[in-house]
Amino acid sequence: MATLIQNRSASSGLVGSRASATKGRGVSVRPVQRTASDRTRGGNVVSPRRKDFPIFQERPELVYLDSAATSLKPKCVIDAVADYYGKYSANVHRGIYRLSEEATAAYEGARKTIQQFIGAKSEKEIIFTRGATEAINLVAQGWGSQYLKSGDEIILTVLEHHSNIVPWQMVAKKKNCVIKYLDVDDRGVLKTDQLSKLLTRRTKIIALTHVSNGIGVINPLKPIIQKAHAIGAKVLVDAAQSTPHSPLDVQYLDCDFLAFSGHKMCGPTGIGVLYAKEKILQEMEPFLGGGDMILEVTKTNSTWNEIPWKFEAGTPPIAEAIGLGAALVYLREIGMSTIRTHEKKLLAHALELLQKIPGVTLYGPCDPEIQAGVLSFGIDGVHPHDIASIFDEDNIAIRAGHHCNMLLMERFGIPATARASFYLYNTETDVEKLAQAVLKVKKIFS
Amino acid sequence: MNLYSSLIVDLSKNPVNKRSIPDANITGSGANVTCGDRVRMYAKTDAQGKILDCSFEGEGCAITMASASLLTEEAKGKLLAEISEWNSLNVFQWLGTELGPGRVKCGLIPLETLQEALKRHSPSAPRPQKRQALSSRARVSRAHAEKQL
C-alpha cells in the first residue's frame, strides 16, 4: 500500500523568507536577495532549461531521474572548463606572466562566487576540496585530530551518507571518542526531541545532513545548531543535497562547517567546498602539506600560508573550480527559490501518481514541505535493482541500492530502495513516464 | 534488449531448489552488499565428488534468484571439478541473456558462492577460474557496449 501523506503544517515552507524558515521546517535561509528572475519566474516550471543541457540533444529520449547521484551539466559549465584549457591554461598563484594571472583571477573569482552563493562572510572561509567527502574528511581529520580527546562525543544521525559516518568512525577510533546517533521516526523525520538526551558536556560536534540523499527529508537545522552551540559543540552540515536545490545561507544557519560537492549542482566532478567560520580555520592546523599551503620552508620547519590557501596543498583542480563558479552563476540566474518551487511541484505530482498505484511503498515523509526532490520507493515482490533495470529499458535513469545509506536502510528494515530524484531540467512528463514505468514493472512481475 | 524473459521472471517468483539441505557437506554464503542480494548455497556429494543434491536459500533481485535456481538444477549430477570450471558464460547461457556491467554481479553471486564453498571443501580441487571469469565478463561487457553503439 502506498504510504499516506500527512499534512504536517500549513506553512508554505517556501525558502527565502525568515518567517517560513523560523518555523524550523523547509530549507532554512535568511532573507536573501531575490534576483529579478526569481520574482518574474515565480512558480513557473523551469523545464525550458532542458535546452541548456547538451546531453538532451545527444539523447533526446533520456529521462534522467538520478540527479541526487550527480547532475547533468549545462553548456555554460562545459564551455567554462573548455575555455580554461583552451585559452588560459596555466597554474595559479605562481606565474609572473599574464596567463597565470588570468587563471588565478578566474580561480579566485570562482571562490568569490561561492562565497556569495552560500552567504559566507568572506572568501577566506571557502576552501576548495575534491568534493563533499573530502571536505568532511578535512574536518574529521584536521579539526577532529586537533580538538577531540578521549571520551569526547560525536553526534551523527541515522540519515547520514557514509561519507558523513566513516570519517568520524576513523577519527573516533584514533582518539577514543564515542559516536551517538540521532534516530528518525518511521517517516524518516529526525526525532529532534531526543537531541537533548544525546547532548552532554562531552559532545564536541554534531555532524548531520541538511537533506537526506536516501529519502529527501529536510532536517530542521536551525534549532539543532542553536542547541549544539548552547553547550559549546560545533556543527558540521553536509549540504551535498541541499546547496544544489534551494537557497542557503551559512550566516543565518550559523553552522561552523558546511560541505558540498560541485558535481551535484551542475558543476564538474572533482571539486567541492568546505565552508568554515574564519576563526576556526585560523586556529586549525593544515590537513595536507605541500606546495601553496606554506609561507616558508626550512630544513626543520615550515610556516603556513594564510587561509584559505593553508588548506589547499598542491595544484588545485583549477578547471573544476572555474566550472563550479560558472555553474553557480547559472543557478543564481535562474534563482534557487525557483528551482526549489519547481522540484516541489514535481515531487507533489510524483507522490500523487505513485500513491495511487497499489503495491507501491513510498519511503520518507511524502510531504513536499519537508522533502526535497528525492523519492525512494519500492514495489511489492520486486527487487529495486530489477525496477532500475526495467526502467533503463525505457531510458529512464534511476538509482537502486542502499544509496550509501546503510544505517537508514537498517532503520527501515530494508536492503535497498529504488530512488528517483529531480532537478531543474526535469518535467512533469518525466514524472508521468516514471509512473508509467512503475506500472510496466508491475505488469512484468504480475 | 529485454532482460526480463518469462524464464527469469517465473524463476524469481517460483524459484526451484530454494530450500536448505540439512545434511549438506558443502555450504557457503555470499552477499552483494550494494544490492542487498544474499545467498546461501548447499550441496551434498557422494564419495567421488559427484553432486547428489544442490540447493540455495536467500533473497535478492530476479537475476540472482533465477541464476541460483538454474545453477542448482545444472549442478545436480555433476562433479565438483566440473563446477569449478564454470564461469559467467555458463550463467549467461542458462539465463538466456548476457548481463551488462551493472547486473553481472547479481547473476554471478550464486556460482561464485558455490565455487568458494567447493574450494574450502577440497582445497586441492582446481581453483575456480576467477581470472578467466573476469576476463570473459570484460569481453561480454565490451560486446555489450559495442552492441549499444
Ligand SMILES: Cc1ncc(COP(=O)(O)O)c(C=O)c1O
Ligand atoms: C548527503 C550526501 N553527502 C555526501 C555525499 C558525498 O559526495 P561526494 O561523493 O561528491 O563527495 C553525497 C553524495 O552522494 C550525499 O548525497
